[in-house]
Every structure is written in C-alpha cells, then in structure tokens.
Amino acid sequence: MREAATASTIWQKQRGRRLAAIRFRRFTASNLFVLGAVTVVLFIVACAIVPSIIAPYSPTEMLTDSIMQPPSAAHLFGTDYFGRDIFSVVVYGSRDSLFIGFASVIVGGLAGGAIGALSGYAGGWLDAVLMRCNDILMTIPGILLALAIAGALGKSLFNIVLAVAVASIPGYARIMRSQIISIKGRTFIQASQAAGASPLHIFWKHVLPNSLSPLLVMATIGVGTSILTGSGLSFLGLGVLREVPDWGTLLSQGRGYLTVAWWICTFPGVAITLFVLAVNIIGDRLRDQLDPKKSMR
Structure with a gap:
C-alpha cells in the first residue's frame, strides 16, 4: 500500500510539472507577448529604477x-x-508616470475589489x-471624474494617484461583484455550506x-x-x-513648439504609446491564459 501511495504521489508531482511546463510554453508562445514583456522590463527596470544607466545626460542639464x-x-x-536632452528627460520622467500607473491600480483595485466582493457576497x-453608488460613479466619464478630484485636491503626486484610483474603482467593483456572484452559486460552495463551514471560511478559502x-x-x-489618465491630467x-516632468507634462510643455520642434512632444507620446501597448498585450495574454474555457482546449 505504501509503495502504491508513493508511486501515486510521484505521478501526481510529475503530472503537475508537465502541466506547469505546458502552461508556461503557452504563456510565452506569442511573439507579441515576448515583445510586450521586454518593453515593460526595459521601461520599469532600466528607465524607472536605474535611469542613470540609460540616460546619457542629466535631465536638468x-x-x-x-x-x-x-x-x-x-x-x-x-x-x-532649455537645451535639455529629450531622451534623458523621457527616461527620468518615466518614474512619476509609472508610479502613477502602478500605485493607482493598486489603490483602485484593492478598493474596488473590496467593494465588489462585499456587495456580491453579502447581497x-x-x-x-453599494451598487447604486457605484452606478452613479459609472455615469461620470473616468477622465472627467479624475479631473474634478485632482482639481479639488490640488497639485501633488499623491492627489493624482488618488484621483486616477477613484475613477477606476467602479470598473473593478463591477468585475469583482459579478465574479463573486458566479462563484458562490457553484456546487462546491454549496457542498461547503452543507458540511457546516462558516460563511467567512467559505469566502476566504473558496x-x-x-x-x-x-x-x-x-x-x-x-x-x-x-x-493615460495621469498623463491627461498633467497635459491639462x-x-x-x-524639475523632471512626467510624460504628460512633457507633452503639455512641447505642444506650443509642435510646428518648429516636433520632437519635443512626439517622443514622450511615443513612450506612452509603447508602454500602454506593451501592458495591453500582456493583459490580453493573461486573459487568454487564465480563461478556463480556453485552457481546456
């Protein structure tokens, strides 16, 4: 019996490794995903974290x-x-832009996810x-809501992050609520309830x-x-x-020179486009990978 149990355990481990390898190959099979991943790594690691290695000049020189x-x-x-090297300014300016992007997603995702989970599970x-309040927020365009919040709170990096995060909360709340409602009606949840598990245990574990x-x-x-939203606020x-402006501020500062020096605002715009495109490619790949209907094919 022990030998059979040991053999079964070894087989399960090998099967798990094979499935993990298959998922990894599927995940990295797309050339677009590889291109997007490389672009994101370059932007985050090379530009935002260690810009001095990439930028040939000081951004204030x-x-x-x-x-x-x-x-x-x-x-x-x-x-x-001013005689500043645009490439160096774009590299150093990525810090604030990426901070706005990631920080606002963390804040908005946590807040919206918590609201959606509470709403969907409590009923x-x-x-x-909660959903009527969420519907009111959804009737206001995201950029307009962020603009109103940022204008009321004043100019600061924290206020921009807060404005962008609040504008994104309704979408996260809706997605999380619909997913919670779908999960809590499944058979394994009903089985846990029949077994006497507490609602809090079912929520956290299942x-x-x-x-x-x-x-x-x-x-x-x-x-x-x-x-994009943070850059739009900076542009406005x-x-x-x-001293080192973010990408949106660079666009705003260079728009007056578009006919005589097109490169001042063109390259910050290209940086925004490339990064957003790379992130969207990764998001699409994640969606394909995590979709249970596609993973069963």
Whole structure:
C-alpha cells in the first residue's frame, strides 16, 4: 500500500510539472507577448529604477549651445527649448508616470475589489446600496471624474494617484461583484455550506481565491489606462511641477513648439504609446491564459 501511495504521489508531482511546463510554453508562445514583456522590463527596470544607466545626460542639464536641436547621434531624441536632452528627460520622467500607473491600480483595485466582493457576497440591501453608488460613479466619464478630484485636491503626486484610483474603482467593483456572484452559486460552495463551514471560511478559502483572475487581468490592462489618465491630467495642467516632468507634462510643455520642434512632444507620446501597448498585450495574454474555457482546449 505504501509503495502504491508513493508511486501515486510521484505521478501526481510529475503530472503537475508537465502541466506547469505546458502552461508556461503557452504563456510565452506569442511573439507579441515576448515583445510586450521586454518593453515593460526595459521601461520599469532600466528607465524607472536605474535611469542613470540609460540616460546619457542629466535631465536638468541645460546645454545652451544645443537648444532645440533635432534628433541626432549626440541627442537621440533632440533637445528642448532649455537645451535639455529629450531622451534623458523621457527616461527620468518615466518614474512619476509609472508610479502613477502602478500605485493607482493598486489603490483602485484593492478598493474596488473590496467593494465588489462585499456587495456580491453579502447581497441584500447592502448590495443594492453599494451598487447604486457605484452606478452613479459609472455615469461620470473616468477622465472627467479624475479631473474634478485632482482639481479639488490640488497639485501633488499623491492627489493624482488618488484621483486616477477613484475613477477606476467602479470598473473593478463591477468585475469583482459579478465574479463573486458566479462563484458562490457553484456546487462546491454549496457542498461547503452543507458540511457546516462558516460563511467567512467559505469566502476566504473558496470564493475569493477563485474570483481573483479577472481582477488581475483588468488590473494589468488598467496600468496602461491609468498612465493615460495621469498623463491627461498633467497635459491639462494638473500635473506636479517638478524639475523632471512626467510624460504628460512633457507633452503639455512641447505642444506650443509642435510646428518648429516636433520632437519635443512626439517622443514622450511615443513612450506612452509603447508602454500602454506593451501592458495591453500582456493583459490580453493573461486573459487568454487564465480563461478556463480556453485552457481546456
């Protein structure tokens, strides 16, 4: 009996490794995913964390003999009206942009996920009250809601993160609520209830772990959306005035020179586009990988 149990355990472990290897190959099979992953790693690690390794100049260094120079070997993205190297400013400016994107997704995802989980699992009058408040927020366009919050709170990096996070809460709440309602009506939940498990135990051990996949996918894609929203706020003049501006502020500062120095605002816009595209590719790949209907094929 022991030998049979040992053989069964070994077989299960080998089967688990094979399934994990198959999932990993499927996950990395797409060339678009690989391109997106590399782009994200370059943006986060090289630009945001260690920008001095990538940037050839200081972002505050003003080269008075090279004002508004077009892209060249010496200045890959050209220079601006202060003589600053645009490439260096874009690299250093990624810190604030990426911080806004990731921090707002964490705050909005946690808050929206908590509201959706409470609403979907509790049900009744609490569900009705929370969802009606959520519906009111959903009737307001996200950028308009973020603009109103940021304008009321004032210019600071924390206020921008808070504004973008609040604007994203309704979407996370809706996704989480629908997933919770779907999970709690399944057979294994009913079996746990029949076995005498408490509602809190069922929620933490069964309902919540099986409801996080859609929220994770939405949060991944939401990083790009949050960066776009934060850049839009900066473009409209609600960004933080710092020595090293973020991508949205760079766009705002360069728009007046578009006809005479197109590179000043073009390359920050390209940086935003590439990063958002990379994050969306990863989010799509995650959605395909975590979709149980596709994983069964």
